[in-house]
Structure formats: C-alpha cells, structure tokens
Amino acid sequence: MTIARDTSIIKGVSWGQSMNWRVLSDFDGTIALEDVTDSILERFASDDWQDIETDWKNGLIGSRECMARQIALIRASRKDLDDHLDQIAIDPAFPAFAAFCRTMDVPLTVVSDGLDYAIRRILGRYGLDDLPILANRLEVAGPARYRLSFPHANGACAKASGTCKCKIAEELTAGRALSLLIGDGTSDMCAAGSVDLVFAKDKLLGHCRDQGLPFVAFDDFNHAHGLLATLLDEPARLGVTAVFG
Ligand SMILES: [Mg+2]
Numbered sequence: 001m002t003i004a005r006d007t008s009i010i011k012g013v014s015w016g017q018s019m020n021w022r023v024l025s026d027f028d029g030t031i032a033l034e035d036v037t038d039s040i041l042e043r044f045a046s047d048d049w050q051d052i053e054t055d056w057k058n059g060l061i062g063s064r065e066c067m068a069r070q071i072a073l074i075r076a077s078r079k080d081l082d083d084h085l086d087q088i089a090i091d092p093a094f095p096a097f098a099a100f101c102r103t104m105d106v107p108l109t110v111v112s113d114g115l116d117y118a119i120r121r122i123l124g125r126y127g128l129d130d131l132p133i134l135a136n137r138l139e140v141a142g143p144a145r146y147r148l149s150f151p152h153a154n155g156a157c158a159k160a161s162g163t164c165k166c167k168i169a170e171e172l173t174a175g176r177a178l179s180l181l182i183g184d185g186t187s188d189m190c191a192a193g194s195v196d197l198v199f200a201k202d203k204l205l206g207h208c209r210d211q212g213l214p215f216v217a218f219d220d221f222n223h224a225h226g227l228l229a230t231l232l233d234e235p236a237r238l239g240v241t242a243v244f245g
C-alpha cells in the first residue's frame, strides 16, 4: 500500500513537519557483536555469576540487582580489563552509520544496560567515544575490584533495569522529535513501546511482532544505514505495516 508522504503518519505526526528524528541505539549485541558484560564476567568473575544470571532469567531479580551482584565478583586489574576490552569487535559498519547520523543532524545516543566504561573504551578505538552514552557506571571499589552505580535507574521500572530505557526514551523524545530505537534484546523491550519506530533483530524482533509495535527488521548497521537513509528521505518506502496498515 502506497501512501503519499504528506498524509502518512506515525502516531499522528505527519512526515512533512517531523523530519527531526533522534536515534537511540543499544550496545551489547547491536553495536558490539557480543555481550560485553557477559564476556567480562566469563573471563574475570567466579562462576557464581551464572547462578545470579539464572535468577535474572527466571524473573526472580531485575537486571539492576543482577548486575550489581555480578560486577562485585570481578577480580581484574584495570590493565587486564582494558586488554580484554581492546579485543572486542563492533559491527564494522557502525562508524559509517554514526558518521551518517552526524551528517544528517540526527542525534545518536547509545543507551545501554551495560557498562559505561567498557562502551567508551571500545568506541574510543573508532574515535566514537564522544557519542552520548547512557549506561550503568562502573566504579573502582578497591584493588582489582569494581562496583556498579545506576545513574539512569528508575524506581518504577517494570523490569527493575539498571538503565531504564523506557524512561530515557520518554525523556529524550519529549517535545517534537521522532525517535528510532535500534536494538536486539530484552533490555530494549520496554523502550520499544515508547518510541515511534524500532529497527529490531533477534529477541526484540519477536517482541515487536507480538506487541504490534511499528518496526522494521534489520540485520546489521550496514542494513540499518540504508534503512535510516530511506526513513529520512522516503519513509513510506519502508513499508512499516504496523504503522501504515
Ligand atoms: Mg542488546
């Protein structure tokens, strides 16, 4: 179904007046090709971290409690941690995607329920550590020990997340900016209902389908780059059935 640009809508906002998109991107499994927190725990924490993870997977604890307890199990010097982080790859097309956002004046924010230090260190290798990063804060708690603090937690978060992405999505999109979430997993699910459009893969894709949220499936940032270009230029061509019916 083709809809003329001036009449097509997402949540009642017409395209003509609303090209001021903002992008929120998840980090682990989306920008980074693996879950960075899990990789740190596998390498540097005692095996107890897996039991805590199981409690979280079973819904007994939220991600905030889960991660606070897991991070306390890490024993690693700053150098060991940095050496580990320096081995972690990101999607090779992400730097070009970030550059495209900059060129198009589309603000790009990394929103993660992972570790701010890890994200900044990894993005720094690509000259991207100046991107706004909203994540849990890794703090030094003693020699080779760490703790987590939660500057973006929300007491009312349905998922008891460390970083409440739904609250961030609501705050960042207050006013007239349209918001696009790019993500893959559980931590993205509540925010997916607060944004105007989702580029989704993996678990988040099924969630968007089940909930009838406006989404486009994407594979990687090369694909997302093309999709964003279309969204800015000729959004009706995206064929977002949940939006355009
Ligand atoms: Mg993820």
Ligand SMILES: [Zn+2]
Pocket (backbone or CB within 6 Å): 154, 156, 157, 158, 159, 160, 161, 163, 164, 165, 166, 167, 190
């Ligand atoms: Zn939340």
